[in-house]
Amino acid sequence: MKIPTVFISTTLGAKIFSITTFITRITITAFATFGVFPTYAASNEVKIDEQSFSCIRDMTPVRHFYVDNLLGDMEGTLTSANAPQGAVYPAGSVVQLVPTEAMVKREAGTFPATGDWEFFELTVDEQGSSIAKRGFVDVNNRFGGNCFTCHVPAAKKWDFICESDHGCEPLPIDHKMTGALQRSDPRCGDAALESGDTLALVKLKLMITFGIINKWFEDLF
Numbered sequence: 001m002k003i004p005t006v007f008i009s010t011t012l013g014a015k016i017f018s019i020t021t022f023i024t025r026i027t028i029t030a031f032a033t034f035g036v037f038p039t040y041a042a043s044n045e046v047k048i049d050e051q052s053f054s055c056i057r058d059m060t061p062v063r064h065f066y067v068d069n070l071l072g073d074m075e076g077t078l079t080s081a082n083a084p085q086g087a088v089y090p091a092g093s094v095v096q097l098v099p100t101e102a103m104v105k106r107e108a109g110t111f112p113a114t115g116d117w118e119f120f121e122l123t124v125d126e127q128g129s130s131i132a133k134r135g136f137v138d139v140n141n142r143f144g145g146n147c148f149t150c151h152v153p154a155a156k157k158w159d160f161i162c163e164s165d166h167g168c169e170p171l172p173i174d175h176k177m178t179g180a181l182q183r184s185d186p187r188c189g190d191a192a193l194e195s196g197d198t199l200a201l202v203k204l205k206l207m208i209t210f211g212i213i214n215k216w217f218e219d220l221f
């Protein structure tokens with residue numbers, strides 16, 4: 001029997017079509033399962049969880065504090081941190097003075113009031129970090145002070161970075177003490193204490209005992 005050519009080509013066409021559809025479906029499922037698709041779309045999203053924070057001394061030191069960039073733009077973060085007249089930090093920037101507090105620069109437009117900085121209070125131990133509190137204008141540190149309120153005087157020129165002379169209300173602890181806390185960060189393994197650090201840590205302990213600074217650093221001892 002003679003099968004019309006048009007019938008053969010239609011059947012073949014349908015088969016090829018269904019195989020193509022099948023392959024496309026498998027590919028889409030695989031991409032969706034292994035997350036190949038979303039990676040590109042979300043590449044500028046600053047994703048932050050407890051894995052984003054680790055040993056403070058593995059970050060890059062700038063004067064007396066440490067910086068990092070979760071999106072890999074270390075050059076941008078360092079350029080801002082070292083700008084003599086101040087500059088806006090790029091998205092992904094992480095800034096830390098002590099192991100238990102961090103500021104992370106979120107995507108542009110996330111929270112205009114804080115210049116897109118998200119404030120974090122961390123709990124740290126040998127196992128790593130956990131996030132005790134996070135947010136924008138309403139995060140307080142352990143001694144009840146509000147991160148944003150204290151940092152806001154430095155907002156305009158210095159993008160909320162206080163350091164010693166950017167107009168913020170000073171902290172009750174000095175750089176000898178913040179340095180000693182950095183060098184005894186429990187997430188780093190053995191402490192790398194320098195001369196004078198033990199004394200600084202004893203002073204801190206006394207300040208806590210006498211209520212000059214209460215709960216703030218308690219977890220570190």
Ligand code: HEC
Binds near residue numbers: 147171
């Ligand atoms: C009493 C006011 C005050 C409070 C409350 C406060 N800070 Fe600060 N913070 C400062 C000052 C002042 C400095 C600069 C200290 C220095 O280097 O001499 C600083 C430094 C820092 C730094 C290092 C970069 C910089 O700005 O110099 C980070 C990061 C930081 N604070 C995060 C936080 C977070 C997160 C919170 C809340 C959980 C917080 N701070 C609460 C006043 C405060």
